[in-house]
Amino acid sequence: xxxxxxxxxxxxxxxxxxxxxxxxxxxxxxxxxxxxxxxxxxxxxxxxxxxxxxxxxxxxxxxxxxxxxxxxxxxxxxxxxxxxxxxxxxxxxxxxxxxxxxxxxxxxxxxxxxxxxxxxxxxxxxxxxxxxxxxxxxxxxxxxxxxxxxxxxxxxxxxxxxxxxxxxxxxxxxxxxxxxxxxxxxxxxxxxxxxxxxxxxxxxxxxxxxxxxxxxxxxxxxxxxxxxxxxxxxxxxxxxxxxxxxxxxxxxxxxxxxxxxxxxxxxxxxxxxxxxxxxxxxxxxxxxxxxxxxxxxxxxxxxxxxxxxxxxxxxxxxxxxxxxxxxxxxxxxxxxxxxxxxxxxxxxxxxxxxxxxxxxxxxxxxxxxxxxxxxxxxxxxxxxxxxxxxxxxxxxxxxxxxxxxxxxxxxxxxxxxxxxxxxxxxxxxxxxxxxxxxxxxxxxxxxxxxxxxxxxxxxxxxxxxxxxxxxxxxxxxxxxxxxxxxxxxxxx
Amino acid sequence: xxxxxxxxxxxxxxxxxxxxxxxxxxxxxxxxxxxxxxxxxxxxxxxxxxxxxxxxxxxxxxxxxxxxxxxxxxxxxxxxxxxxxxxxxxxxxxxxxxxxxxxxxxxxxxxxxxxxxxxxxxxxxxxxxxxxxxxxxxxxxxxxxxxxxxxxxxxxxxxxxxxxxxxxxxxxxxxxxxxxxxxxxxxxxxxxxxxxxxxxxxxxxxxxxxxxxxxxxxxxxxxxxxxxxxxxxxxxxxxxxxxxxxxxxxxxxxxxxxxxxxxxxxxxxxxxxxxxxxxxxxxxxxxxxxxxxxxxxxxxxxxxxxxxxxxxxxxxxxxxxxxxxxxxxxxxxxxxxxxxxxxxxxxxxxxxxxxxxxxxxxxxxxxxxxxxxxxxxxxxxxxxxxxxxxxxxxxxxxxxxxxxxxxxxxxxxxxxxxxxxxxxxxxxxxxxxxxxxxxxxxxxxxxxxxxxxxxxxxxxx
Numbered sequence: 001x002x003x004x005x006x007x008x009x010x011x012x013x014x015x016x017x018x019x020x021x022x023x024x025x026x027x028x029x030x031x032x033x034x035x036x037x038x039x040x041x042x043x044x045x046x047x048x049x050x051x052x053x054x055x056x057x058x059x060x061x062x063x064x065x066x067x068x069x070x071x072x073x074x075x076x077x078x079x080x081x082x083x084x085x086x087x088x089x090x091x092x093x094x095x096x097x098x099x100x101x102x103x104x105x106x107x108x109x110x111x112x113x114x115x116x117x118x119x120x121x122x123x124x125x126x127x128x129x130x131x132x133x134x135x136x137x138x139x140x141x142x143x144x145x146x147x148x149x150x151x152x153x154x155x156x157x158x159x160x161x162x163x164x165x166x167x168x169x170x171x172x173x174x175x176x177x178x179x180x181x182x183x184x185x186x187x188x189x190x191x192x193x194x195x196x197x198x199x200x201x202x203x204x205x206x207x208x209x210x211x212x213x214x215x216x217x218x219x220x221x222x223x224x225x226x227x228x229x230x231x232x233x234x235x236x237x238x239x240x241x242x243x244x245x246x247x248x249x250x251x252x253x254x255x256x257x258x259x260x261x262x263x264x265x266x267x268x269x270x271x272x273x274x275x276x277x278x279x280x281x282x283x284x285x286x287x288x289x290x291x292x293x294x295x296x297x298x299x300x301x302x303x304x305x306x307x308x309x310x311x312x313x314x315x316x317x318x319x320x321x322x323x324x325x326x327x328x329x330x331x332x333x334x335x336x337x338x339x340x341x342x343x344x345x346x347x348x349x350x351x352x353x354x355x356x357x358x359x360x361x362x363x364x365x366x367x368x369x370x371x372x373x374x375x376x377x378x379x380x381x382x383x384x385x386x387x388x389x390x391x392x393x394x395x396x397x398x399x400x401x402x403x404x405x406x407x408x409x410x411x412x413x414x415x416x417x418x419x420x421x422x423x424x425x426x427x428x429x430x431x432x433x434x435x436x437x438x439x440x441x442x443x444x445x446x447x448x449x450x451x452x453x454x455x456x457x458x459x460x461x462x463x464x465x466x467x468x469x470x471x472x473x474x475x476x477x478x479x480x481x482x483x484x485x486x487x488x489x490x491x492x
Numbered sequence: 493x494x495x496x497x498x499x500x501x502x503x504x505x506x507x508x509x510x511x512x513x514x515x516x517x518x519x520x521x522x523x524x525x526x527x528x529x530x531x532x533x534x535x536x537x538x539x540x541x542x543x544x545x546x547x548x549x550x551x552x553x554x555x556x557x558x559x560x561x562x563x564x565x566x567x568x569x570x571x572x573x574x575x576x577x578x579x580x581x582x583x584x585x586x587x588x589x590x591x592x593x594x595x596x597x598x599x600x601x602x603x604x605x606x607x608x609x610x611x612x613x614x615x616x617x618x619x620x621x622x623x624x625x626x627x628x629x630x631x632x633x634x635x636x637x638x639x640x641x642x643x644x645x646x647x648x649x650x651x652x653x654x655x656x657x658x659x660x661x662x663x664x665x666x667x668x669x670x671x672x673x674x675x676x677x678x679x680x681x682x683x684x685x686x687x688x689x690x691x692x693x694x695x696x697x698x699x700x701x702x703x704x705x706x707x708x709x710x711x712x713x714x715x716x717x718x719x720x721x722x723x724x725x726x727x728x729x730x731x732x733x734x735x736x737x738x739x740x741x742x743x744x745x746x747x748x749x750x751x752x753x754x755x756x757x758x759x760x761x762x763x764x765x766x767x768x769x770x771x772x773x774x775x776x777x778x779x780x781x782x783x784x785x786x787x788x789x790x791x792x793x794x795x796x797x798x799x800x801x802x803x804x805x806x807x808x809x810x811x812x813x814x815x816x817x818x819x820x821x822x823x824x825x826x827x828x829x830x831x832x833x834x835x836x837x838x839x840x841x842x843x844x845x846x847x848x849x850x851x852x853x854x855x856x857x858x859x860x861x862x863x864x865x866x867x868x869x870x871x872x873x874x875x876x877x878x879x880x881x882x883x884x885x886x887x888x889x890x891x892x893x894x895x896x897x898x899x900x901x902x903x904x905x906x907x908x909x910x911x912x913x914x915x916x917x918x919x920x921x922x923x924x925x926x927x928x929x930x931x932x933x934x935x936x937x938x939x940x941x942x943x944x945x946x947x948x949x950x951x952x953x
Contacts, residue, residue, distance in 0.1 A: 007603065021574060042740060064600040086584075100768050104767070106905055182822065187818040285590060287828050333629045336769055338771045350538050351538055363503075366503060366518060369510045419594065443498050443502040474798040478807065487792070
């Protein structure tokens with residue numbers, strides 16, 4: 001049922017004296033807190049939290065859950081986000097007390113199963129990337145980028161080279177230049193061509209011995225494989241720089257090609273998005289994880305600790321945490337990492353195996369190309385007839401002819417029960433509509449989506465400009481939200 | 493083929509529609525010499541049943557907090573999680589959605605984040621909360637970056653040794669390449685002393701970071717730290733324990749009502765998210781209103797839709813990387829949505845009284861545990877200052893390693909040795925007692941520690 005009315009805030013439902021939680025009586029001799037703690041450290045009263053009953057709380061949140069689209073309820077072709085189905089076996093695994101109820105400072109003797117999973121994840125990611133070493137600590141893809149740039153900075157400091165620039169294509173995620181700036185580098189934008197790939201002339205012009213890192217997404221955000229990647233890597237290496245692969249689009253190339261094998265030397269660093277490539281889930285925004293893999297010469301700089309395995313003849317393997325890494329950049333967060341996300345990714349890799357992972361990418365690319373073949377006839381796809389795991393259509397013609405924007409199309413899709421694709425990204429395509437179906441969708445779903453999209457392009461423009469019509473709210477006033485920010489509920 | 497989302501017939505029909513002869517043809521844009529010529533060297537696929545069996549085998553190698561009685565803390569705690577939090581957190585309409593870019597079909601997530609932000613401001617006494625960050629450690633480092641940007645002081649940031657060592661390490665990594673020094677104030681007394689702080693804070697100091705209760709569990713003189721910091725024109729970053737706020741003053745009020753931390757950050761997993769070997773977790777961040785445009789991460793605001801209906805939307809996005817790119821306040825592009833949801837549900841269930849009672853149980857039980865342990869002449873409190881739910885025990889025999897081993901054999905995760913971070917305190921360990929620990933468990937811990945003592949005595953004689 002979608003016609004529930006409960007959108008009141010928790011604070012509006014609250015009544016003084018209502019309670020959902022009962023706590024045990026204190027079973028040790030107790031003294032008033034005022035006698036145990038200094039007066040100035042105490043609050044005069046507990047914080048003004050809402051007071052609710054358990055059924056109120058449950059009904060509130062369950063009703064709110066129904067005001068969301070999600071992968072479990074709708075096709076969610078959000079380009080660049082790899083919204084594939086999240087297998088439930090992974091959820092069951094992560095909830096096992098043997099994994100969920102572990103404390104990060106337990107002795108390693110009590111963590112051998114956990115550490116084995118994490119050690120094997122390190123080796124799996126090394127194998128999938130073709131790189132030599134792995135660190136699982138970063139908490140998200142953007143955090144992995146930042147960590148890799150810190151690693152690069154430490155490397156150049158160590159070899160006493162002053163390099164302050166990071167090259168980033170204009171089609172890259174905004175996190176790339178933002179990470180570069182946070183790591184103390186100057187982000188330099190390189191252009192992409194009409195064909196959607198890095199402009200080699202602009203790249204050559206901006207490449208010099210001041211460049212620390214080239215950050216490249218491949219396949220790129222337009223869904224095209226950068227075919228000149230070998231030459232670009234060689235050119236960066238020739239001036240002494242490093243190459244970083246933004247692993248956002250690994251879903252297209254699992255078992256097909258490895259970034260560490262690109263050209264004679266391959267990329268030097270990359271991150272993974274286990275919440276995307278290895279089936280997440282996305283959690284309404286997070287948690288994610290952002291493990292990184294690097295070549296041998298950068299391994300000493302990875303954050304500490306890493307998991308190490310040792311095995312003496314005739315004995316079973318033992319796993320421990322290695323903190324004795326003097327060249328390490330240190331920590332990028334507290335504790336080991338996004339272990340719950342990594343455990344789900346481990347389950348995903350184990351249930352797919354080498355052939356299954358390759359089929360993931362084959363089917364992701366097949367689904368994207370099939371959808372492209374149906375869509376391009378009525379919604380131009382500027383960058384070609386074929387794609388990898390995603391493609392970017394343009395609503396520019398619709399805008400010219402009917403004054404209908406990419407946003408209007410996106411909003412109208414919501415009326416038909418489809419989550420919208422990513423719109424207005426990458427910035428290099430006008431009126432961009434970025435579609436990533438993923439491998440877990442059936443042909444019937446793709447057909448229904450293509451037919452709906454076609455129908456929308458034929459609809460009355462006014463209907464589109466005012467869409468969506470069937471969702472719990474119509475378009476929000478974003479200008480008011482930013483000009484007169486109301487960022488929390490104020491108590492009277 | 494492991495999983496069949498489409499049949500071979502479907503695939504054939506799709507290839508024909510594309511005009512491709514084979515799946516391989518779709519990968520022609522990848523230069524042939526770059527293609528992997530052999531299968532990945534990974535273990536063969538397991539069925540779900542086999543995965544289940546495999547995980548059970550791995551599980552045998554772990555001893556979890558349901559098997560060993562957990563007295564470990566240090567920023568990660570074994571607090572109780574009500575069943576209703578799991579019910580809400582298991583709703584796949586929440587956990588299989590993503591960042592609410594399409595507000596019209598994300599009002600569930602957006603309202604939850606708005607409620608989360610509201611709860612956090614009420615908890616901390618500050619004006620603004622973001623939608624959450626990765627964890628307590630990285631949130632602290634982000635707060636330091638905010639302070640540097642806001643004060644435009646690139647000289648140094650000041651952190652006492654009583655701040656979580658891993659938070660200090662994280663801050664050091666975040667500022668390493670920015671030319672900002674991290675000055676660490678020694679705290680031999682277990683507290684940051686006002687004179688020691690004054691000696692470090694100057695007009696080039698961007699901020700002071702104070703953890704309350706501190707890493708040793710002790711209550712700092714937060715009021716004087718706030719004053720010293722503000723007198724120098726620096727910002728105070730307060731690191732708090734959400735559970736403690738059932739009893740303790742809110743970070744925004746540490747010095748006086750409305751005067752305290754300028755930015756407050758915390759590890760929020762204790763609000764409804766299991767320990768999970770340290771992550772993924774929930775980074776809470778709140779600040780004063782004048783700092784809102786420096787804030788990293790997502791923020792949700794209330795507005796109206798085209799028909800005037802109140803609704804929620806991501807806002808103040810001109811701070812963020814997808815618009816500002818290299819000029820953004822941070823590279824953070826998501827929040828910890830699922831754990832913000834769990835924290836919101838958790839606090840809704842606990843309410844003010846539930847939080848207060850939880851905090852009081854932690855206080856009473858930890859004091860009881862400390863008293864009982866120190867009954868024995870081998871042990872003393874390392875610091876005499878008042879504590880909340882954790883305390884540091886000094887072993888007069890300086891044999892913490894063996895104590896931990898024998899306690900473990902008796903079924904207890906007895907504490908965290910301080911040696912790795914504080915070599916001069918190699919005779920100390922940190923003990924945490926949450927509301928979950930019963931008197932019997934605490935008495936058992938004491939017996940285990942004393943039993944260890946007796947065992948050692950025997951082996952010496």
